[in-house]
Amino acid sequence: MANPNFYIWTVGCQMNVADSGHAATALKQAGYSQTSQVMDADVVILNTCSVRESAERRTRGKVGALARLKQQRPDAVVVMMGCMVHPDRALLHRQFPLVDHFVPAGDVDELVTCVPEVVDEWGTQLYELPSNSSVTAFVPVVMGCNKFCSFCVVPYRRGRERSLTIEEIVGDVRQLAERGIQEVTLLGQTINHYGRDLPGKPDLADLFHAVHAVDDIERIRFLTSYPRTMTDKILQAVADLPKLCEHINIPFQAGDNAVLRAMRRGYTIEQYVEVVERVRRIIPNVSIATDIIVGFPGETDEQFRRTYDVLEELRLDQVHIAAYSPRPGTKAFEMGDPIPLAEKQGRYRTLDAQHERISGEINAELLGGTQEVLFEELHRGKWKGRTRTNKLVFVDSAEDLTGRILNVKIHQTTAWSMQAEPVGELARRELVAAS
Ligand code: SF4
Numbered sequence: 001m002a003n004p005n006f007y008i009w010t011v012g013c014q015m016n017v018a019d020s021g022h023a024a025t026a027l028k029q030a031g032y033s034q035t036s037q038v039m040d041a042d043v044v045i046l047n048t049c050s051v052r053e054s055a056e057r058r059t060r061g062k063v064g065a066l067a068r069l070k071q072q073r074p075d076a077v078v079v080m081m082g083c084m085v086h087p088d089r090a091l092l093h094r095q096f097p098l099v100d101h102f103v104p105a106g107d108v109d110e111l112v113t114c115v116p117e118v119v120d121e122w123g124t125q126l127y128e129l130p131s132n133s134s135v136t137a138f139v140p141v142v143m144g145c146n147k148f149c150s151f152c153v154v155p156y157r158r159g160r161e162r163s164l165t166i167e168e169i170v171g172d173v174r175q176l177a178e179r180g181i182q183e184v185t186l187l188g189q190t191i192n193h194y195g196r197d198l199p200g201k202p203d204l205a206d207l208f209h210a211v212h213a214v215d216d217i218e219r220i221r222f223l224t225s226y227p228r229t230m231t232d233k234i235l236q237a238v239a240d241l242p243k244l245c246e247h248i249n250i251p252f253q254a255g256d257n258a259v260l261r262a263m264r265r266g267y268t269i270e271q272y273v274e275v276v277e278r279v280r281r282i283i284p285n286v287s288i289a290t291d292i293i294v295g296f297p298g299e300t301d302e303q304f305r306r307t308y309d310v311l312e313e314l315r316l317d318q319v320h321i322a323a324y325s326p327r328p329g330t331k332a333f334e335m336g337d338p339i340p341l342a343e344k345q346g347r348y349r350t351l352d353a354q355h356e357r358i359s360g361e362i363n364a365e366l367l368g369g370t371q372e373v374l375f376e377e378l379h380r381g382k383w384k385g386r387t388r389t390n391k392l393v394f395v396d397s398a399e400d401l402t403g404r405i406l407n408v409k410i411h412q413t414t415a416w417s418m419q420a421e422p423v424g425e426l427a428r429r430e431l432v433a434a435s
Contacts, residue, residue, distance in 0.1 A: 012049025142188030295344030351379035
């Protein structure tokens with residue numbers, strides 16, 4: 001008899017992508033096969049996000065579309081996991097009557113217990129080794145968050161900060177390396193708080209050194225840094241360790257101190273600017289990404305302008321912009337949503353155009369130069385990869401470049417990506433020698 005199938009759908013942040021990867025591995029170990037066809041699935045997992053209203057809307061649409069599956073195959077099991085799963089299960093069952101089980105974000109153990117057990121004809125559990133041929137992987141290292149920013153549901157849905165031990169993480173990374181993964185991105189909502197809850201209090205720099213020692217891992221990235229607690233020791237480790245990529249994501253969310261206070265972000269914009277200056281001083285050629293929310297309740301035109309001015313001054317490489325949407329259960333929810341949608345969209349477009357101009361100028365400076373690129377996949381006829389600074393690069397090649405690290409010469413740039421031609425391969429031993 002063929003193994004039962006599972007289908008998994010994911011929306012949201014990299015942490016969710018990592019959770020889906022773990023869920024898939026656990027289900028395969030429990031004897032399931034993965035399918036990309038939802039109508040074939042015996043178990044459907046919807047890994048949800050509630051950071052934005054738009055993400056919740058997509059999930060509601062997806063659940064609605066499962067009515068046909070349930071009609072044709074009433075035995076199919078639908079599981080909702082992720083940040084939309086709040087503690088009020090009775091309410092969830094009323095909101096989503098098609099869903100059979102609700103699993104909190106990241107709780108893969110509970111997921112496995114709520115899907116039907118797979119047994120072979122002798123009644124023993126089936127196991128198979130997980131397979132994954134991709135080049136890059138996300139590795140959660142700190143779960144949850146202690147910050148309670150007023151707009152954010154993460155601490156309510158993912159709980160308080162909990163770090164995995166260095167040994168556990170290195171074990172995970174070793175397994176990924178054995179599967180051919182060359183680049184790992186270490187994940188945490190406040191990743192620079194790594195280790196605060198562990199005996200002996202190792203920090204993120206200690207973790208970098210341990211992961212750096214794993215053979216066959218060529219690149220290490222990390223997401224997301226909380227500005228006020230970024231230490232020189234962590235930044236120095238990024239500068240010193242060759243496998244650590246010169247890219248850092250530090251959200252500032254708003255450029256006005258009153259808005260930052262209302263967001264309960266716990267720093268001033270002057271402190272944020274100081275952190276960016278420190279990052280740039282310690283890590284040469286670093287690229288910096290940030291997250292911004294426009295239209296937070298009460299944000300005036302003048303306060304929005306301050307965000308624009310800070311971005312103009314700092315000239316960051318990547319800016320992820322979101323229009324504010326109120327999230328039930330958060331502190332800011334009580335403030336309503338007074339800024340009209342059209343106004344939020346206008347502010348969004350203003351920052352987007354500014355970002356396009358500034359990123360375009362930054363990338364244009366790379367024209368004619370050489371960049372080291374790890375190629376991931378074929379995308380619309382071109383090979384897609386990323387520089388160490390996390391910029392997208394496309395090249396034409398008749399060869400399969402999956403998993404190869406090449407030096408490329410940049411011959412065309414836009415704000416969003418670059419076109420290039422390969423000029424030489426970096427052999428593994430060169431990279432190892434460099435480290
Ligand atoms: S730091 Fe703030 S925005 Fe980030 S996950 Fe924690 S509560 Fe949410």
